Amino acid sequence: MIRAAMDLFDERGFEQTTAGDIAERAGVTERTFFRHFADKREVLFxxxxxxxxxxxxxxxxxxxxxxxxxxxxxxxxxxxxxxxxxxxxxxxxxxxxxxxxxxxxxxxxxxxxxxxxxxxxxxxxxxxxxxxxxxxxxxxxxxxxxxxxxxxxxxxxxxxxxxxxxxxxxxxxx
Amino acid sequence: MIRAAMDLFDERGFEQTTAGDIAERAGVTERTFFRHFADKREVLFxxxxxxxxxxxxxxxxxxxxxxxxxxxxxxxxxxxxxxxxxxxxxxxxxxxxxxxxxxxxxxxxxxxxxxxxxxxxxxxxxxxxxxxxxxxxxxxxxxxxxxxxxxxxxxxxxxxxxxxxxxxxxxxxx
DNA sequence: CTAGATGATGACAGTCGCTGACATCGCGTG
DNA sequence: CACGCGATGTCAGCGACTGTCATCATCTAG
Known part of the structure; x- marks a missing residue:
């Protein structure tokens, strides 16, 4: 998911990337994303x-x-x-x-x-x-x-x- | 609005205070609140x-x-x-x-x-x-x-x- | 081998922060 | 009085995040 997020941030920018986008590219649901990271930013830290x-x-x-x-x-x-x-x-x-x-x-x-x-x-x-x-x-x-x-x-x-x-x-x- | 916000933050805490709450106590609309402050936090800065x-x-x-x-x-x-x-x-x-x-x-x-x-x-x-x-x-x-x-x-x-x-x-x- | 516990995930509804678009209103100016 | 302009209200909508329940896999005790 971290890799998926960084790729998307690179492509479209942080704001233009939704949590759902990251989850989808990583092959999980948005809900699962938020179970692993407290918020969208945390994926980079x-x-x-x-x-x-x-x-x-x-x-x-x-x-x-x-x-x-x-x-x-x-x-x-x-x-x-x-x-x-x-x-x-x-x-x-x-x-x-x-x-x-x-x-x-x-x-x-x-x-x-x-x-x-x-x-x-x-x-x-x-x-x-x-x-x-x-x-x-x-x-x-x-x-x-x-x-x-x-x-x-x-x-x-x-x-x-x-x-x-x-x-x-x-x-x-x- | 600043005073209204600080009072509410004191009473219930920041998270428990909604932007609408602040606006209401200040006698304006939530929309106008966000016209004066970029986001809810900014009211303190x-x-x-x-x-x-x-x-x-x-x-x-x-x-x-x-x-x-x-x-x-x-x-x-x-x-x-x-x-x-x-x-x-x-x-x-x-x-x-x-x-x-x-x-x-x-x-x-x-x-x-x-x-x-x-x-x-x-x-x-x-x-x-x-x-x-x-x-x-x-x-x-x-x-x-x-x-x-x-x-x-x-x-x-x-x-x-x-x-x-x-x-x-x-x-x-x- | 089966029943039950445990942990990760999906599905879904809901709240809240925040924004864009349009209508309205008060006020000063020509 | 007409007009323009800035501040506000109204409303619809998106996205971030959360609570809840169902499902499913894995693991373990009996």
């Missing part, structure tokens, strides 16, 4: 839970000596590695999302979720407020900016490297 | 355009010597001053938003808009990428964390001070 967990675990696994920001960034790198070998798919998906505000909303909500688990993981590491929240936000910011650059790059480059570069640029801010 | 403009102007008006981050933060302070004397309303509104994911989505989209105009204003100031984007995100992050603290504080305190404190905490991140 399947892996977000996995990303959250990956980041969370990576932050807890980071060396004890890491600063809050470094630990949080380790989480972003780990999450980024999930995408590294699926750039094709990520580019396609991000183009669809960029074309529709309601999908951007959902993307932002998912990212806010990542900020939350990141901050939570930092708190478990003993980081207190407001540093945990700020570091969580900052790490996700770096991820976001790096991701944008990664998907819009002409020649392929490593997302991990983008993250490192933007992390350095963030620290360089006065 | 009336001042967001004003905030964007205020921030944009303040950033351009910031002293030339300010660093990108300082200029962006000046924009957040200016935006924050719009709320300073309406804390009552802000608290009520933020409680409603916090209770409903789809409202959080919309809030995040509005904040993303602020990030955009902030970055754009910085670019006009001659800041290049990725610094403009990173500083824009960072400033809004500070605003967000400061706002959260401001609305949840027991004894009233100044939003401007919250912003300053969190800006300092952000810079203290290693």
């Amino acid at each position: 399947d892996g977000s839970k996995t990303m959250e967990c990956t980041a969370h675990d990576a932050i807890l696994a980071a060396p004890a000596g890491h600063s809050p920001l470094d630990a949080a960034l380790a989480g972003m790198v780990a999450a980024g590695e999930l995408l590294e070998d699926r750039r094709e798919h990520a580019v396609r998906r991000s183009r669809i999302v960029a074309a529709n505000p309601s999908l951007q909303e959902r993307e932002l909500l998912k990212l806010a979720g990542v900020v939350e688990v990141t901050a939570e993981a930092l708190r478990i590491r003993g980081v207190s407020e407001p540093s945990a929240a700020l570091a969580g936000h900052s790490a996700v910011t770096v991820f976001q900016v790096a991701f944008t650059r990664w998907v819009s790059a002409q020649q392929p480059l490593a997302l991990t490297d983008c993250i490192a570069e933007n992390a350095a640029a963030l620290r360089a801010l006065k | 009336d001042g967001s355009k004003t905030m964007e403009c205020t921030a944009h102007d303040a950033i351009l008006a910031a002293p030339a010597g300010h660093s990108p981050l300082d200029a962006a933060l000046a924009g957040m302070v200016a935006a924050g001053e719009l709320l300073e004397d309406r804390r009552e309303h802000a608290v009520r509104r933020s409680r409603i938003v916090a209770a409903n994911p789809s409202l959080q989505e919309r809030e995040l989209l509005k904040l993303a808009g602020v990030v955009e105009v902030t970055a754009e204003a910085l670019r006009i100031r001659g800041v290049s990428e990725p610094s403009a984007a990173l500083a824009g995100h960072s400033a809004v992050t500070v605003f967000q964390v400061a706002f959260t603290r401001w609305v949840s504080a027991q004894q009233p305190l100044a939003l401007t001070d919250c912003i300053a404190e969190n800006a300092a905490a952000l810079r203290a991140l290693k």
